[in-house]
Amino acid sequence: MLSRAITPENKGAAKRPLSYLFIDFNAYFAGVEQHDHPELFGKPVIVTPLASEHTGAIAASYEARPFGIKRGTKVADARILCPGIAVMPARHDRYVAVHKLLMKEIERHIPLEKIYSIDEAAFRLSRSEQDPARAVATAHRIRQGIAQNVGPALRASIGIAPTRLLAKLAAERVKPDGLTVLRAEDLPHALADIPLTDIPGIGAGVEARLARAGVNNFMKLWNLQPKEARAIWGSVMGERFWHGLHGYETVEEPTKKSMIGHSRVLTREHENPDKARIVARALLLKAASRLRHYGMHSSSLSLSVRLRPEGGWQAARRFTYSQDSFQFLALLDEMWAEFCKSQRRKGHSPRLGGVTVYLHGLAKQGETALEQLDLFAEPQGVEKDARRAGLWKVIDTINADLDAKFQRLGGSREEGGPKRHVALASQSGLALNYLGAKIAFSRVPEEAEFLY
Numbered sequence: 001m002l003s004r005a006i007t008p009e010n011k012g013a014a015k016r017p018l019s020y021l022f023i024d025f026n027a028y029f030a031g032v033e034q035h036d037h038p039e040l041f042g043k044p045v046i047v048t049p050l051a052s053e054h055t056g057a058i059a060a061s062y063e064a065r066p067f068g069i070k071r072g073t074k075v076a077d078a079r080i081l082c083p084g085i086a087v088m089p090a091r092h093d094r095y096v097a098v099h100k101l102l103m104k105e106i107e108r109h110i111p112l113e114k115i116y117s118i119d120e121a122a123f124r125l126s127r128s129e130q131d132p133a134r135a136v137a138t139a140h141r142i143r144q145g146i147a148q149n150v151g152p153a154l155r156a157s158i159g160i161a162p163t164r165l166l167a168k169l170a171a172e173r174v175k176p177d178g179l180t181v182l183r184a185e186d187l188p189h190a191l192a193d194i195p196l197t198d199i200p201g202i203g204a205g206v207e208a209r210l211a212r213a214g215v216n217n218f219m220k221l222w223n224l225q226p227k228e229a230r231a232i233w234g235s236v237m238g239e240r241f242w243h244g245l246h247g248y249e250t251v252e253e254p255t256k257k258s259m260i261g262h263s264r265v266l267t268r269e270h271e272n273p274d275k276a277r278i279v280a281r282a283l284l285l286k287a288a289s290r291l292r293h294y295g296m297h298s299s300s301l302s303l304s305v306r307l308r309p310e311g312g313w314q315a316a317r318r319f320t321y322s323q324d325s326f327q328f329l330a331l332l333d334e335m336w337a338e339f340c341k342s343q344r345r346k347g348h349s350p351r352l353g354g355v356t357v358y359l360h361g362l363a364k365q366g367e368t369a370l371e372q373l374d375l376f377a378e379p380q381g382v383e384k385d386a387r388r389a390g391l392w393k394v395i396d397t398i399n400a401d402l403d404a405k406f407q408r409l410g411g412s413r414e415e416g417g418p419k420r421h422v423a424l425a426s427q428s429g430l431a432l433n434y435l436g437a438k439i440a441f442s443r444v445p446e447e448a449e450f451l452y
């Protein structure tokens with residue numbers, strides 16, 4: 001190997017040890033299905049958000065990919081491309097349970113740093129494991145542990161690098177079953193071919209700002225100064241990103257839960273406003289149940305509607321801190337009527353592609369903001385809210401309890417689970433499995449979210 005002169009790029013490589021191991025499970029949902037159904041091991045499998053031929057796959061096993069099937073492929077197309085392919089409706093509570101088993105297994109080898117999503121997490125390498133050969137040996141032990149103690153169907157790509165950002169990029173390099181070590185001295189050349197938008201932290205907005213600054217490839221990004229990055233991002237995030245990319249560890253500030261909500265893609269059966277409204281209400285009921293589960297109160301509700309083939313509509317309402325689902329539903333209905341009116345004015349009979357509801361402005365009882373607002377709220381209002389919140393908490397408990405019993409008896413929630421639950425009459429007849437359990441990989445749903 002050629003010895004390289006010390007340049008601004010590689011100076012201080014020694015101060016950027018291999019500190020993180022990032023693990024990204026490959027086609028995770030499909031892997032869990034293969035794990036639970038051994039007859040599917042090594043076979044083409046897709047996972048769908050619900051049992052419908054009109055939806056697209058949210059995961060495709062690596063065995064399905066040579067047939068041209070990937071995430072997003074429509075079920076009907078997948079059946080043509082690969083006759084006999086296994087089509088499995090998603091079971092999110094199971095994916096959460098297996099996620100916990102996997103984390104527990106990996107934590108036997110190495111301490112957890114941060115969970116990124118249901119199939120991605122960063123772990124910390126100890127000082128004695130920072131030598132590349134030792135780090136690789138640790139990765140092999142983890143992989144063996146997963147295969148032996150959880151199951152061989154759960155395959156993963158592993159990246160090892162000085163920062164979490166670089167370790168994640170390293171894990172992305174080889175799929176499935178990759179193991180990539182990215183040392184400080186391998187930079188920037190090892191990543192020179194990466195498209196900017198493949199880098200976490202560069203979304204469409206940042207990409208556009210980078211382009212305006214003349215930064216359109218990895219080398220130009222690499223050659224920015226920290227101050228320039230800060231100016232382009234318009235915040236300290238740019239500088240933090242620069243450090244992560246260049247292999248310098250920075251401390252992340254703890255984030256506070258700031259909103260609770262759910263999003264749902266609508267199938268053809270639910271695309272008219274009446275049906276979609278019921279879905280939005282169900283999502284809101286779920287969000288409110290989680291709000292109470294966390295012991296939090298909300299002071300604002302937002303609704304956004306995605307239209308087919310394009311466009312959208314959104315609105316929000318502010319209110320005194322509350323945990324009362326009746327109040328939330330009334331506000332949602334108000335916004336929904338506004339939405340319908342706006343569409344009528346345009347002469348549209350809209351087709352809806354998706355709905356999202358969020359409870360924002362969260363606070364816990366005893367927190368300053370909440371207490372201040374209580375001072376201004378009508379005393380009767382506060383009392384009424386507490387009474388109704390109490391009623392809803394009872395409903396939450398009954399539902400959670402029924403669900404636990406149902407599961408102990410070996411029932412699957414896919415077969416009419418929700419029918420056994422306490423629900424509003426206006427919401428009954430809604431056969432939506434795993435309603436509100438977010439399919440996006442952006443966070444790990446908690447098991448309580450599946451109890452309704």
Ligand SMILES: [Mg+2]
Pocket residue numbers: 024025026027028119
């Ligand atoms: Mg993955």
